[in-house]
Amino acid sequence: MKRITQFQIGKLGITIGVIESLSLALINHKQVRISTLPASGRNRENIEQMAQEIVGKLKEKCDYRIIGFTIVITKKASPQNKTMPKKSFLRKK
Numbered sequence: 001m002k003r004i005t006q007f008q009i010g011k012l013g014i015t016i017g018v019i020e021s022l023s024l025a026l027i028n029h030k031q032v033r034i035s036t037l038p039a040s041g042r043n044r045e046n047i048e049q050m051a052q053e054i055v056g057k058l059k060e061k062c063d064y065r066i067i068g069f070t071i072v073i074t075k076k077a078s079p080q081n082k083t084m085p086k087k088s089f090l091r092k093k
Contacts, residue, residue, distance in 0.1 A: 005029045011039035014050060019057045026060050026075050034071040042069050 005025045009018065025032050034054070036047055044066075051064040051071045061076040 005032045007032065007034045008037055009034055009040050009050065010037040013040060014053055014057075019054070022054065022073070023059055026058065026062070026073070030075050032073045034073065036069045036071065047071060 007018065007022065007025075022032060022034075036042055036050065040046070040050070047066055047069065051066060051073075054071070054073065055062050055064050058073075063074050063076060065072045065074070
C-alpha cells in the first residue's frame, strides 16, 4: 500500500517553510497532496492561484491537479531519472 504525503495550508497561506517542506517531500515521493483549510480562503480561484504559486516556487518541475479543495502535485520525470534498460552481462561466444 502506498503512503500518501499530505500537507495542509491554513490561514498563513504559502510560506517559505511550506515550499521547503514540499521540496524535501518531492525528493522521496512522486506525488504530494495539499489540503486547503477553510481559513485559507476556500474558493476555486484562490486554490488555483495557490497551486500556480507553489509550482512556480518549487525547484523541481511539477504538474498540479485540483480535486475539490485538494491540490495534487506530481513531479515530472526528468531524463536523468529514467532508468536505462538492463544490459545483459552474458558474453556472446
